[in-house]
Amino acid sequence: MTDGALRILVTGGTIDKVHDPRVEALVFPRDGATLVPEMLAMGRCHFPLVQIVMLKDSLDFDDADREAIAAAAAAAPEAALVITHGTGTMGATARFLQGRVPGKTVVLTGAMRPHSISASDGSFNLGGAVVAAQVLPEGVYGVMNGRVIPAARLDKNVEAGRFDL
Amino acid sequence: MTDGALRILVTGGTIDKVHDPRVEALVFPRDGATLVPEMLAMGRCHFPLVQIVMLKDSLDFDDADREAIAAAAAAAPEAALVITHGTGTMGATARFLQGRVPGKTVVLTGAMRPHSISASDGSFNLGGAVVAAQVLPEGVYGVMNGRVIPAARLDKNVEAGRFDL
Amino acid sequence: MTDGALRILVTGGTIDKVHDPRVEALVFPRDGATLVPEMLAMGRCHFPLVQIVMLKDSLDFDDADREAIAAAAAAAPEAALVITHGTGTMGATARFLQGRVPGKTVVLTGAMRPHSISASDGSFNLGGAVVAAQVLPEGVYGVMNGRVIPAARLDKNVEAGRFDL
Amino acid sequence: MTDGALRILVTGGTIDKVHDPRVEALVFPRDGATLVPEMLAMGRCHFPLVQIVMLKDSLDFDDADREAIAAAAAAAPEAALVITHGTGTMGATARFLQGRVPGKTVVLTGAMRPHSISASDGSFNLGGAVVAAQVLPEGVYGVMNGRVIPAARLDKNVEAGRFDL
Numbered sequence: 001m002t003d004g005a006l007r008i009l010v011t012g013g014t015i016d017k018v019h020d021p022r023v024e025a026l027v028f029p030r031d032g033a034t035l036v037p038e039m040l041a042m043g044r045c046h047f048p049l050v051q052i053v054m055l056k057d058s059l060d061f062d063d064a065d066r067e068a069i070a071a072a073a074a075a076a077p078e079a080a081l082v083i084t085h086g087t088g089t090m091g092a093t094a095r096f097l098q099g100r101v102p103g104k105t106v107v108l109t110g111a112m113r114p115h116s117i118s119a120s121d122g123s124f125n126l127g128g129a130v131v132a133a134q135v136l137p138e139g140v141y142g143v144m145n146g147r148v149i150p151a152a153r154l155d156k157n158v159e160a161g162r163f164d165l
Numbered sequence: 166m167t168d169g170a171l172r173i174l175v176t177g178g179t180i181d182k183v184h185d186p187r188v189e190a191l192v193f194p195r196d197g198a199t200l201v202p203e204m205l206a207m208g209r210c211h212f213p214l215v216q217i218v219m220l221k222d223s224l225d226f227d228d229a230d231r232e233a234i235a236a237a238a239a240a241a242p243e244a245a246l247v248i249t250h251g252t253g254t255m256g257a258t259a260r261f262l263q264g265r266v267p268g269k270t271v272v273l274t275g276a277m278r279p280h281s282i283s284a285s286d287g288s289f290n291l292g293g294a295v296v297a298a299q300v301l302p303e304g305v306y307g308v309m310n311g312r313v314i315p316a317a318r319l320d321k322n323v324e325a326g327r328f329d330l
Numbered sequence: 331m332t333d334g335a336l337r338i339l340v341t342g343g344t345i346d347k348v349h350d351p352r353v354e355a356l357v358f359p360r361d362g363a364t365l366v367p368e369m370l371a372m373g374r375c376h377f378p379l380v381q382i383v384m385l386k387d388s389l390d391f392d393d394a395d396r397e398a399i400a401a402a403a404a405a406a407p408e409a410a411l412v413i414t415h416g417t418g419t420m421g422a423t424a425r426f427l428q429g430r431v432p433g434k435t436v437v438l439t440g441a442m443r444p445h446s447i448s449a450s451d452g453s454f455n456l457g458g459a460v461v462a463a464q465v466l467p468e469g470v471y472g473v474m475n476g477r478v479i480p481a482a483r484l485d486k487n488v489e490a491g492r493f494d495l
Numbered sequence: 496m497t498d499g500a501l502r503i504l505v506t507g508g509t510i511d512k513v514h515d516p517r518v519e520a521l522v523f524p525r526d527g528a529t530l531v532p533e534m535l536a537m538g539r540c541h542f543p544l545v546q547i548v549m550l551k552d553s554l555d556f557d558d559a560d561r562e563a564i565a566a567a568a569a570a571a572p573e574a575a576l577v578i579t580h581g582t583g584t585m586g587a588t589a590r591f592l593q594g595r596v597p598g599k600t601v602v603l604t605g606a607m608r609p610h611s612i613s614a615s616d617g618s619f620n621l622g623g624a625v626v627a628a629q630v631l632p633e634g635v636y637g638v639m640n641g642r643v644i645p646a647a648r649l650d651k652n653v654e655a656g657r658f659d660l
Contacts, residue, residue, distance in 0.1 A: 019447055021442040039289070043310060043311060113349055117349055117447030118448045124208030124292035126292070127290060146208060189521065279514070283612060326516045373619030373640060458626035459626075462626050475539040476538060478630055
C-alpha cells in the first residue's frame with residue numbers, strides 16, 4: 001500500500017478513557033482529544049491518519065451512531081481502515097458495517113483496559129489492527145488480544161476478560 | 166489456525182532488556198527469563214507458546230547463532246512463528262532464514278525501546294507480529310512500527326529511530 | 331528511630347484502587363490485598379511494616395471505621411505511623427484521631443490518582459509521609475502533594491485536584 | 496514556610512536519565528531539560544521552583560562542580576533546598592556542602608532507577624526530600640528510600656541497591 005494510506009477512525013471506548021480525579025472515575029478526555037496519536041508515537045508508527053468520529057461508550061451506541069461510523073468509513077479515501085471502538089458492542093458494529101463499506105478492509109479494535117493506565121492491552125491490539133488492515137482482504141474484522149476475528153463471530157468473552165476465536 | 170498453534174522464539178534484543186541499578190545500564194534479566202510472557206499477559210493474548218532460544222544482543226550474533234535460530238524455527242511443530250530479535254541485525258537474520266524454514270510463516274519483531282521501561286514500542290510491535298504470523302502466506306517478514314516488511318528490505322532506519330517500508 | 335520502627339496502617343482509598351475490566355471501573359483488589367508493599371519495593375524502602383485495617387472508600391467511613399483506625403493506631407508498638415486513606419474524608423479522620431493516639435507521630439496520606447495507573451501521585455505522597463512520620467514531633471498530620479498539613483487544616487482542594495496549605 | 500519558598504537545584508544523576516534508542520543507553524535529555532517539573536506535576540506538587548545547575552553523572556563530578564553547586568545553594572533566596580544528584584557520589588557532595596550553606600536546610604536526593612523508566616524510586620525519594628526540606632532543622636541531609644540520612648553517613652549500599660541508615 002502507499003505510504004500513509006491507512007486511516008484510523010476513532011469512536012471512543014475504553015481505549016481512550018482517562019482517570020478524572022474530581023469524579024474518581026474513567027471518562028473521555030475533557031478536551032475532546034484522543035490518545036491514539038500518542039499510542040502511534042509510542043509504537044513509532046508515523047504513517048496512519050487519525051480522524052475522530054465521536055468519543056462514546058459503545059454501550060451507548062444507537063443506529064444513528066453506527067450510520068455515522070459507516071458514513072465516515074465509506075467516505076475515507078483509504079482502502080485500509082482501523083476503527084477504535086468500545087468492547088461492549090464491537091461485534092454489533094462490525095456486523096452493521098458488513099456490506100456497507102465495499103472495497104475496503106475494515107478492522108475494529110479497542111482495549112479491555114485504557115491506554116492511559118498502565119498494563120493496557122491497547123498498544124498490543126492497535127499494533128495488530130494496523131498490520132491487519134494492511135494485509136487482510138476486503139471485509140470487516142475485529143483484531144483483539146492477538147486474534148483476527150471475522151465480524152460474524154466478534155464478541156467479548158466477558159468471563160475471560162478478552163476476545164477469543 | 167488451531168488454537169495455540171503459534172510459537173514465539175525468543176532470541177533477546179532490546180525488547181527484553183531491563184535496567185540494572187548496579188551497573189546503571191540496560192542488560193538482560195539476570196535470571197535468564199524473558200519478558201515476552203508478561204507482554205502477552207498485558208495484551209490479554211493467551212494462546213502463543215514461548216520458547217527461549219537465547220538472550221543476546223543481535224549485534225553480537227554470528228552464523229552459529231543464526232543456525233541455532235533456524236534450527237529452532239525448523240523444529241517447531243507450528244506453521245506460524247514469531248521471533249523476537251534485536252533491531253541491529255534483524256534484517257540479516259531474516260535474510261539468513263529465507264529458504265531455511267520452508268512451509269512456515271516467520272515474523273521477526275523487537276523494539277527500539279525495552280518493554281521494561283515506559284513508552285516502549287514493544288507491545289505495539291508484538292501485537293502486530295502475532296497477527297501477521299497468523300494471516301501472512303509462507304515466508305520470512307519483519308513486523309515493526311506498524312509495517313510488514315519483506316526480509317529482503319528489512320533494515321532499521323537509524324536516523325528516524327524506527328523501521329520503514 | 332530504630333530500624334523497622336515504622337508501621338503503615340492501610341485503610342483503602344484511591345491510592346489502592348485497581349481497574350477491573352469486567353465492570354470497567356476502579357475498585358479495590360478482589361483478593362483483599364494492598365498495593366502499599368509494591369509501592370515500598372518500588373521506592374526501595376524496605377523497613378516499614380504494613381498492616382491492613384480495612385479497604386474502603388473514605389466517603390463511606392462512619393465513626394465505627396474511625397474508631398477501628400484509632401484502635402489500630404493506639405495498639406501499634408511503633409511511635410511512627412503512616413495511615414493510607416481516601417482523600418474524601420482524610421481531614422475528618424485526622425481530626426478524629428487527634429488526642430486519641432498520644433505519644434505517636436501519625437501521618438495520613440493517599441493519592442488523587444491510583445498507584446496502579448500511570449502518573450499517580452501515590453509514590454510521591456507515600457515517600458513524603460514515610461519521611462514525615464520519622465522526623466515530625468508527636469501529633470496528627472496529613473502529607474499530600476509535597477505539603478505537611480496539620481490535622482486542623484487538612485482538606486482537599488477539589489478544584490485544584492490536590493491538597494494545599 | 497511561605498508558599499513557594501522551596502527551591503530544587505538539579506545537578507543530573509540517574510533520576511534525570513532517559514533512554515536513547517540510537518545508542519541504546521541511558522543518557523541525559525538531548526535538549527538539556529530536566530524531568531523534575533514532570534515529576535512534581537505527577538506528584539501534584541505545584542510550589543517548588545526548579546533551577547538546573549548542571550546535568551552530569553555524579554561519578555564525573557570534581558571540586559569545581561561541587562563549588563558550583565555550593566554557590567547555587569548559597570545564592571538561593573530560599574531557606575529550604577532540595578538538590579537532585581547522582582547516587583554515586585551523593586555522600587561526597589553532601590559532606591562538601593556542610594558548613595558552606597549556613598542558615599539553610601539542604602536535602603540531597605536522586606534515584607537508583609531513572610524516573611523516565613517504569614518502577615523508578617524517583618518520585619518516592621523526591622516526595623520525601625520535598626517534605627524533609629520543609630521540616631528539618633538547618634543542615635545537610637540525604638533523603639533516599641524512606642530514610643533521612645545525615646551527610647556524615649550518606650552513602651549508597653551498592654549490594655542492596657539502596658541507601659540505608
